Amino acid sequence: MAPSTAHDGPLGLRERKKARTRDALVDAALRRFTEHGFAATTTEEIAADVEVSQRTFFRYFASKEDAVLAVQEHIEEKFLAKLAARPLEEPPIEALSNALRDTWAELDERTTQTQLLVLRLLEDCPPLLAAHLRRLSEHQDRLVELIARRTGVDPATDLRPRLVAAAFGSVSHVAHVVCHQRGCRGAADLRSTIGECLDELVPALTEPWGTAGPAAPAAD
Amino acid sequence: MAPSTAHDGPLGLRERKKARTRDALVDAALRRFTEHGFAATTTEEIAADVEVSQRTFFRYFASKEDAVLAVQEHIEEKFLAKLAARPLEEPPIEALSNALRDTWAELDERTTQTQLLVLRLLEDCPPLLAAHLRRLSEHQDRLVELIARRTGVDPATDLRPRLVAAAFGSVSHVAHVVCHQRGCRGAADLRSTIGECLDELVPALTEPWGTAGPAAPAAD
DNA sequence: CCCATCATGTCAGTGACTGACAAATGGCAA
């Protein structure tokens, strides 16, 4: 359940305390939101759980939503690193897809559980979804830059980096929604759903649809 | 500049007054947001411009953001209608692309200008963007239903309607961003940018990228 | 051991948004 914001390194006492407070706030927010709902929870309650003032809560997070969404930073950073590590010969969409698979391949079960929990929250809480989508769009802007650099095209004149980043981003969002809809429970479920979505995108766009199902029908 | 919420039909005096008030509120919001910025404008000021109370403002719009985003309803409805009118033989992504072209093809210059203005607001105002993205995601859910029905597949088991709707949605959003970036001025600019984005999506995903630019290089 | 730095608490204030009630206004029928 805890956020696990990898804080190793030689940090001062001060820094470690801050990290602990932050983690505790995320934890408390997650718990209260799941138990009583996002709307029914006040930032003061979250702060009280951790025994800090509301003002302190807002020094750690810019908004109530951010306390939950913070758990995604970790994954986003990892993803960018994985992408940078993919061989340059891979076509952009392949590199992105593989980077995403690489990312989820090495997340531990607890992190995955937290993610699934957040996805559930997103689904039945519009303001949370809105904040999440905005984050995603900022993440996509960074993706555009990386893709442009990796392929050597100019994102100001060439639309393709934007298009691929956007398509990819929306597919990974679909994967999340589908995970929630299917009631995925563990890392394995999540990974296979993500894999399916990535695999089916291009065929869905380019191949005729037999009504019987996609090229690789679900084994049921 | 005015919203132009096509209100013809045999409406009572009451309904017409409501429509006028609503339009006036959208109008005032748009004006104040562009002149002083979204954050620096209060809902009370908007209400005062139209000479109604703040409470009335919130009876028309669920949030400050909604007053701007309301101008998109019109287009979304039109788009859904255009999609329904596309021949069933068209593959889904083609039908969506053509429906979007059809939609923008018959919007008048004033509506287009309003849209461009809204796009500009979205770009430099995160909360507005967040609300917009949330709207888009709801719109996409409706798209999924329509696509599934039109192709006869079950959206609960087949991922393709979701994938195509998501990819399409993200591409049209890219088109908007690019329009803003390029400083598109009129309906013609907007239409050609949208066309470009739609045309380049599949090639960007399936064809190798020459660094010289896409299949149809910018004339520059 | 002292001092500069930084995290925190307190307080007051703004502004989005809501429920409840009362007043006014449009629509309709007698």
Place this chain on the structure above:
DNA sequence: TTGCCATTTGTCAGTCACTGACATGATGGG
């Protein structure tokens, strides 16, 4: 026209997210 009902609106009070300013206390370096 008049009277009645439904709907719209204004007012008021309240909640809650979020912020700036200032005071206090802890930390870590010298």
